[in-house]
Amino acid sequence: DAGVIQSPRHEVTEMGQEVTLRCKPISGHNSLFWYRQTMMRGLELLIYFNNNVPIDDSGMPEDRFSAKMPNASFSTLKIQPSEPRDSAVYFCASTVDSSMNTEAFFGQGTRLTVV
Amino acid sequence: AQKVTQAQTEISVVEKEDVTLDCVYETRDTTYYLFWYKQPPSGELVFLIRRNSFDEQNEISGRYSWNFQKSTSSFNFTITASQVVDSAVYFCALSGRTTDSWGKFQFGAGTQVVVTP
Numbered sequence A: 001d002a003g004v005i006q007s008p009r010h011e012v013t014e015m016g017q018e019v020t021l022r023c024k025p026i027s028g029h030n031s032l033f034w035y036r037q038t039m040m041r042g043l044e045l046l047i048y049f050n051n052n053v054p055i056d057d058s059g060m061p062e063d064r065f066s067a068k069m070p071n072a073s074f075s076t077l078k079i080q081p082s083e084p085r086d087s088a089v090y091f092c093a094s095t096v097d098s099s100m101n102t103e104a105f106f107g108q109g110t111r112l113t114v115v
Numbered sequence B: 001a002q003k004v005t006q007a008q009t010e011i012s013v014v015e016k017e018d019v020t021l022d023c024v025y026e027t028r029d030t031t032y033y034l035f036w037y038k039q040p041p042s043g044e045l046v047f048l049i050r051r052n053s054f055d056e057q058n059e060i061s062g063r064y065s066w067n068f069q070k071s072t073s074s075f076n077f078t079i080t081a082s083q084v085v086d087s088a089v090y091f092c093a094l095s096g097r098t099t100d101s102w103g104k105f106q107f108g109a110g111t112q113v114v115v116t117p
Helices: none
Strands: A005-007 A010-013 A019-024 A031-038 A042-050 A053-056 A065-071 A074-079 A088-095 A110-114 B003-005 B010-014 B019-021 B024-026 B032-039 B046-052 B059-061 B064-069 B074-079 B088-096 B111-116
Touching (some): A005 A088, A031 A074, A074 A088, B032 B074, B046 B059
Parallel strands (some): A010 A110
Antiparallel strands (some): A005 A019, A019 A074, A031 A042, A031 A088, B019 B074, B064 B074
16 A cells, blocks of 8 residues: 655745645545644644545634635645745545544654745 | 644664653544554655454464553553664554544654664
8 A cells, every 4th residue: 555645745935825735545445634733833724524524624724714615535735825934744544434433543744844 | 533643752772772752642532543654764654553442352463562551551562683674763653433533543743763783
């Protein structure tokens, strides 16, 4: 299995620009999570989907952040407009089914730098 | 609300020493799941173990062992005879079964383990 695939691995953008992070979950996994990791706040859950439906987006910091999952094999996290404080590593993870509390498998992350 | 506390920020050991990482959790759920993940310097998060709240048996996997004690809400992790390759940040996580906690992984702050030759 290829694992969770995230792109790009690194992104450097200027403040105010739109940024789109992409994720392909493991085939057959029904739940997908977006996490953000910073030194100050650690690993924070932003949003998670079950069967392509957003279940909980209470962790999304503000309206500048949006996430979609148009099908079972693809999800995006968009930041528009980006700000320097959005600089972090963004992880996507998938699990067989969140209702079963199975372990989540993480992608390699996207390191975002907003200058 | 769920909470995971990893009080140790960093642990430094010399190769071949044992190292124990503490994890204390809080939850109102009667059924919940605990996890350990490893984040090596390369940055990815690697799943190590999953344990449900009804299974208090300790587990050993090679040089890794886990001690789950429900009475003290702890799920500690020991690396025996540490090696340089064990240098990483280790995260404890909790996932519950109530509406508020369902499917969410609450991570601790992580413990940095540094193993020197």
